[in-house]
Structure formats: C-alpha cells, structure tokens
Amino acid sequence: MKYLIVLVVVCAAVSFSEQAMTKEQVMELYNKMVEECAKKESGSSTDIEEVFAKKLPSTKNGKCIHACVGETTGLIKDNKVNVEGAIAMAKMVYDNDAAKVQMANDLANDCIGVTDGERCEAAFKIIQCSEQAHKARGVSFLDLSSN
Template identity: 50%
Template structure:
C-alpha cells in the first residue's frame, strides 16, 4: 500500500538510493523509526505501520513521523522548513538543480499545512507531501 510517503523518504532515500542498497535504506529507516518510537513512547505496532507505509492510526505513530522529520530538520515549529528541505535535497541529490527544485516545489506546496499539535502537523504535512508527489509522478518508498 502506498498510502504513506514521508517527506524524509522523498528527499533523502531517493537521493541515497545511488549509494545504498534497498536493504540498507530500509534498515536505516527502521533504525530511525525505532529511535523515535522510544523517544515518543510509541508502540512497536506504530513502527510496523510506518515500515509497511500505512498512515498512522494512533498518536504514537504520528509522533514517530514528527520526530523523524524534526530530527532531519524538515519540519520546524509544526511547519515545513523550506530552506532545510532545500539543503537536504542538495545533499541528497548531489546538487542536482532540477531535483532540488522539485523538492522545493513539494515543500512550498505544503508550506501552509500545520496544526497546533506537532504530531498532527507532521501527519498533515506528510499527507500533503504524498499527494503532491503523486500528482507529479514521483516514486514512493515502495518503489526504491
């Protein structure tokens, strides 16, 4: 099911795909998710949902996603941090201007998405990112 795209995955994992195997990317993703789950008090079921790309069904699952995006700097103060997204994209895509622009376009499309609750904000931002990526035909984590 391709119902969940983490902005982190869009901007980082795609770029890392050139130097990491799919198994290595999945391992890194799961490690980050488990670290955030421990920090957020989320359950293993919340991590399992994330790993199989299901939308979060609980507050813990949403908070894992917030933690991951905040750790990378892509979400700050419950909003997409467009400058940080551009910086991460520049690193992930070896400075490729067209890919960096796509990342900025996606971030800008979701720039007004927020919520007072950081976990809800992350869930809404990631849903926006998923929809924006789909409309542009960008590959999902399942395709990597």
C-alpha cells in the same frame, strides 16, 4: 506519507556523507531513525509496523513518530514544512542534482501552509499533503532517488 518519511530519512543520512547515498544506506538509516523515534515517542510495535508498511499512522504515538523523524532531519520546524531544510537535505542526498533539488523544493512548497498547533497532528497533516503533492506531480520518492 511514505515519500515524506523516506525523504526525511534520506536527508538525515546525508548529513553523514559527502556523496549521495545508495538506496540501501538510506533505508538502513531510515529504519534506525524510526526505531529511535518510536522509543522516544512511546510507539508500539503496531505504530512501527505502520511506518514500515508506509501506511498513515492510526494512533497519536504513530503520528508523533513521524513528527520526531521530521524534526530530527530538519524537514519539519515549528510544526510546518521547513523548505530551507528540505532544500539543504536534497542537495546533499541528490548530490546537487539540480532537477531533483528543484523537485524537492517544489514538493516542500506545495505543503508550506500546512500546520497544526500540536506537533504530531502537524506532522500527520504534512504527510497527507506530501502524499497528495507527489501524486499531483506524478512522482514518487524512487523517481527522485539517485542510486
């Protein structure tokens, strides 16, 4: 979950910058995005705390916060992983670092078949898949970060 969310935020942040962002810039944007999505999705303070603690959401509204973040950044489209969106964002976030962009592509493709008819449940399943994919590949988001 934490990997997908942080990647999502990083990707959104990059749309504002032509260079790779620092970890601090990414986290600042991520925090703002979570707060905005929590408002939009009627998330509670507990839902927000779970996101920031990098825990799987325990409520429907918490799942919907993740759906909002994924949709806002283009990483989730039509209730599934948007590989093209992940690649485009990775190119911006990682300043076209070919190895990191390829890893982002591979991770997105690991979860390509994960979906659900309900957007919040789809986001939850994608988060679970993303966590498993990162573990299986032995990488964390921080391994992909450039700064």
